[in-house]
Amino acid sequence: xxxxxxxxxxxxxxxxxxxxxxxxxxxxxxxxxxxxxxxxxxxxxxxxxxxxxxxxxxxxxxxxxxxxxxxxxxxxxxxxxxxxxxxxxxxxxxxxxxxxxxxxxxxxxxxxxxxxxxxxxxxxxxxxxxxxxxxxxxxxxxxxxxxxxxxxxxxxxxxxxxxxxxxxxxxxxxxxxxxxxxxxxxxxxxxxxxxxxxxxxxxxxxxxxxxxxxxxxxxxxxxxxxxxxxxxxxxxxxxxxxxxxxxxxxxxxxxxxxxxxxxxxxxxxxxxxxxxxxxxxxxxxxxxxxxxxxxxxxxxxxxxxxxxxxxxxxxxxxxxxxxxxxxxxxxxxxxxxxxxxxxxxxxxxxxxxxxxxxxxxxxx
Amino acid sequence: xxxxxxxxxxxxxxxxxxxxxxxxxxxxxxxxxxxxxxxxxxxxxxxxxxxxxxxxxxxxxxxxxxxxxxxxxxxxxxxxxxxxxxxxxxxxxxxxxxxxxxxxxxxxxxxxxxxxxxxxxxxxxxxxxxxxxxxxxxxxxxxxxxxxxxxxxxxxxxxxxxxxxxxxxxxxxxxxxxxxxxxxxxxxxxxxxxxxxxxxxxxxxxxxxxxxxxxxxxxxxxxxxxxxxxxxxxxxxxxxxxxxxxxxxxxxxxxxxxxxxxxxxxxxxxxxxxxxxxxxxxxxxxxxxxxxxxxxxxxxxxxxxxxxxxxx
Amino acid sequence: xxxxxxxxxxxxxxxxxxxxxxxxxxxxxxxxxxxxxxxxxxxxxxxxxxxxxxxxxxxxxxxxxxxxxxxxxxxxxxxxxxxxxxxxxxxxxxxxxxxxxxxxxxxxxxxxxxxxxxxxxxxxxxxxxxxxxxxxxxxxxxxxxxxxxxxxxxxxxxxxxxxxxxxxxxxxxxxxxxxxxxxxxxxxxxxxxxxxxxxxxxxxxxxxxxxxxxxxxxxxxxxxxxxxxxxxxxxxxxxxxxxxxxxxxxxxxxxxxxxxxxxxxxxx
Numbered sequence: 001x002x003x004x005x006x007x008x009x010x011x012x013x014x015x016x017x018x019x020x021x022x023x024x025x026x027x028x029x030x031x032x033x034x035x036x037x038x039x040x041x042x043x044x045x046x047x048x049x050x051x052x053x054x055x056x057x058x059x060x061x062x063x064x065x066x067x068x069x070x071x072x073x074x075x076x077x078x079x080x081x082x083x084x085x086x087x088x089x090x091x092x093x094x095x096x097x098x099x100x101x102x103x104x105x106x107x108x109x110x111x112x113x114x115x116x117x118x119x120x121x122x123x124x125x126x127x128x129x130x131x132x133x134x135x136x137x138x139x140x141x142x143x144x145x146x147x148x149x150x151x152x153x154x155x156x157x158x159x160x161x162x163x164x165x166x167x168x169x170x171x172x173x174x175x176x177x178x179x180x181x182x183x184x185x186x187x188x189x190x191x192x193x194x195x196x197x198x199x200x201x202x203x204x205x206x207x208x209x210x211x212x213x214x215x216x217x218x219x220x221x222x223x224x225x226x227x228x229x230x231x232x233x234x235x236x237x238x239x240x241x242x243x244x245x246x247x248x249x250x251x252x253x254x255x256x257x258x259x260x261x262x263x264x265x266x267x268x269x270x271x272x273x274x275x276x277x278x279x280x281x282x283x284x285x286x287x288x289x290x291x292x293x294x295x296x297x298x299x300x301x302x303x304x305x306x307x308x309x310x311x312x313x314x315x316x317x318x319x320x321x322x323x324x325x326x327x328x329x330x331x332x333x334x335x336x337x338x339x340x341x342x343x344x345x346x347x348x349x350x351x352x353x354x355x356x357x358x359x360x361x362x363x364x
Numbered sequence: 365x366x367x368x369x370x371x372x373x374x375x376x377x378x379x380x381x382x383x384x385x386x387x388x389x390x391x392x393x394x395x396x397x398x399x400x401x402x403x404x405x406x407x408x409x410x411x412x413x414x415x416x417x418x419x420x421x422x423x424x425x426x427x428x429x430x431x432x433x434x435x436x437x438x439x440x441x442x443x444x445x446x447x448x449x450x451x452x453x454x455x456x457x458x459x460x461x462x463x464x465x466x467x468x469x470x471x472x473x474x475x476x477x478x479x480x481x482x483x484x485x486x487x488x489x490x491x492x493x494x495x496x497x498x499x500x501x502x503x504x505x506x507x508x509x510x511x512x513x514x515x516x517x518x519x520x521x522x523x524x525x526x527x528x529x530x531x532x533x534x535x536x537x538x539x540x541x542x543x544x545x546x547x548x549x550x551x552x553x554x555x556x557x558x559x560x561x562x563x564x565x566x567x568x569x570x571x572x573x574x575x576x577x578x579x580x581x582x583x584x585x586x587x588x589x590x591x592x593x594x595x596x597x598x599x600x601x602x603x604x605x606x607x608x609x610x611x612x613x614x615x616x617x618x619x620x621x622x623x624x625x626x627x628x629x630x631x632x633x634x635x636x637x638x639x640x641x642x643x644x645x646x647x648x649x650x651x652x653x654x655x656x657x658x659x660x661x662x663x664x665x666x667x668x669x670x671x672x673x674x675x676x
Numbered sequence: 677x678x679x680x681x682x683x684x685x686x687x688x689x690x691x692x693x694x695x696x697x698x699x700x701x702x703x704x705x706x707x708x709x710x711x712x713x714x715x716x717x718x719x720x721x722x723x724x725x726x727x728x729x730x731x732x733x734x735x736x737x738x739x740x741x742x743x744x745x746x747x748x749x750x751x752x753x754x755x756x757x758x759x760x761x762x763x764x765x766x767x768x769x770x771x772x773x774x775x776x777x778x779x780x781x782x783x784x785x786x787x788x789x790x791x792x793x794x795x796x797x798x799x800x801x802x803x804x805x806x807x808x809x810x811x812x813x814x815x816x817x818x819x820x821x822x823x824x825x826x827x828x829x830x831x832x833x834x835x836x837x838x839x840x841x842x843x844x845x846x847x848x849x850x851x852x853x854x855x856x857x858x859x860x861x862x863x864x865x866x867x868x869x870x871x872x873x874x875x876x877x878x879x880x881x882x883x884x885x886x887x888x889x890x891x892x893x894x895x896x897x898x899x900x901x902x903x904x905x906x907x908x909x910x911x912x913x914x915x916x917x918x919x920x921x922x923x924x925x926x927x928x929x930x931x932x933x934x935x936x937x938x939x940x941x942x943x944x
Contacts, residue, residue, distance in 0.1 A: 054840060056836055075839075076840055077839050077841075078842075083836070085833040089833040089834045089837035091837075093856060102838065102841050103841035103842050105843070106842055150841065151840075154841065395764050395765055396766035396767060399760050399763075399766035400760075400766055402756050402757075402759055402764065403756060403757055403760035403761070403769075403773075405752075406754070406757035406760075407772050407776065409753055410775050410776045410778075413791065413809055413813045414787070414790075414813055416794065417787075418786075420790060420794050420797070421790045421793055424793060473689065476685055476686070476689075479682070480683065481686075491929070495921075495925055497690075499917075499918060499921060500697055502870050502874070502917050503874075503910075503913065503914045503917045503918075504893070504913045504917075505874055505876060505890075506874075506893050507893065507906065507914075508696045508697070510897055510906075511695075511696035511697075511699055511700065511910075514711045515695065515696070517711075520711075521699065552693070552696070610781070610782075610783050612783060613782075613785040614783070615880075616877070620897065630783065630785040630877075633789055634785070634881075637789055637793075638881075643793055646789065647793065650785075650786055650790070657783075
């Protein structure tokens, strides 16, 4: 990715509600044109952080800059940002067109031009011809689109989205995810999305900030975040990860030697320990899909460990197995794609599992 | 998360570097400041027109009555006179008794209605039932009270109707100008005040709780007794207070229905204040009555505290 | 219906509630000065008599002035308080709101007496104005109860959205908040109007020599000759109340439908 200029900068932002420390020193940069997500469990401060960008929340100390300008004395109605609310906040007493054109009231353009702008905005979100409908007669997905059109018509520098998909059902949500990505590419505006759904963040974002308890735990692109989480907590929040206790036995130019709980001695690259480990007790983690159950006649490319199937969960396209590997004191989860002609194993089956040291991540 | 995010309050912790403007700026932006500014017109009105006058009658009750003037000199005489006055004691006791009877009658009659509307009326028709119940309440109170006199009177609807039908030869006299007729009239007047709080409490009950009660082996009746009734108690308590307190101060009904022969405390206050123009004495009676009502209400609340726990 | 007894009781109870109101028109059209059965001939003369009684006209005029002023003032004060209590947290809120709502449970005689003592003490002459002072006090809690529902069913993010789209705080209030709570405001005005029009004790104590409709009725109830006309007057008042309340209920429900809430019913 080419480096774009910064659009939003947080400089050591703190926020207190009385004695409650909601934001604890947020320092981060969101780049222009980026699809950026704030991801975390409820109560982590992600919505608060979003609302400091919009100007709905003041901050206790630090600075928020948008496009190089300090926002401390700029109220929400004067900021170059617009928001899509979790409840969509569609004005129930106005028509769809009046909702979309709401922000144009102070626009000096002529009435005819404004009408054209509203029509264009509606077309952009796939609601052409819906202008005269009453707002309260819309479905959830349509409300979402009206909220998008209403915010984008003002051509903000930043579009803020507060859990915009959480009220939709699964099918609709997946459809809107794709549409939002397309829309963002089309308009080129910086999008900042708040979500608690890690899958949604991975699918949509250029970069993701994972937040816990008012702090950013990790800020990376989705692939790095998934493959090289920098802490057990991040690893656990995003996707599924197996953890085994490990011991660091040696370090030498770019390599770390570890004793991985029952799997034996392994050498990994220093990059596989993004959490900056230095000797002693540690944990190794690996994703379920980096393990493979070997069927008859198959051999491992790298390492191979025998084990016993303890639990089988069938998902249709996938099957999850909990396998107790010989010498390991806890079962590990393995996900296998269900390929035609390959039987689902029964509980108690003895099997062999292939794995690779290159897929391990080392944590403190 | 929205919970904390919505409680906006620009409070800066002591010793933190200030990033946001001046003190005044932060003050005017603070939630508390805006709240006070907004509530102040109404609050000031209530303080001037309610709190100050109430304080005044409390003060008056400790002053001496000169003829046509008030002597600003502290005295307990008004209270001593009031509390040793057999008329006051009789009237106060009667007021408490009548109010208690009215409250009991109103709440007992209202509960089945609230229960019926909440549990047996389809959701779409509930609002219509509530509307029907509240309408009589909004029509002229005086005329409604007077019509009970017409219904219950010597030549009233009941008597003339029964005599026409030949069921009685002489008009029944026990139905008017007595405590029973006062109770009936007031129970009618305060019906919606009892129904609505009970209805609201019943509506809040999760219907799954009742199914759970029966699922756990209780009969319908026992489920009502062990689940529905305790959960409805906050509404019943509210209904009791909301009926009891204003009825004790009712003036019209004893005057019209009681024929002025069975005064209650409001009539006594009116007589002392206006007819005798003894303001300190009237104030002492009013303050005493308020104190008694408050005391009775607090005792009642205390007795029912276990039902109110955990309620917002 | 699983409980026919309960339903029968409910209907019987409604009859009890409506009995006085149903009798009202019967005697209003009855050509007899004694309010009793059997009925005499049908007549409308009691209604005609209403229009030729100057004292009644004066009472109606006073009552209308009082009711209109009180309902507008109470609703205005109610808007401030309801907005503050649904939207802002501030220390002492429960106490302040408690004081404002106190007239709801305070016997009216106490309100009337204490106001009277203060007004006389200050040497203020008792007129319709002093009645308005008292009526605003007792109508405001009802106004707040209605307006609280209207304000709290208003999604806060609607206002934030308007602000976010470039409106100022004031224009947001004008363009979004006010239109959405308007049904609540209308029903608050109508309810306050109805309460004020019907209020007796405060008017009895604070009106001085100015009659209001209820104090006029009260004074006439002593004269048996006047009672048929009072029945006619009552019929008109009941009809008016029902019409006003139906309008208030319509606006209240429309307000709920508009903001997308569900109906929890009832005025109180």
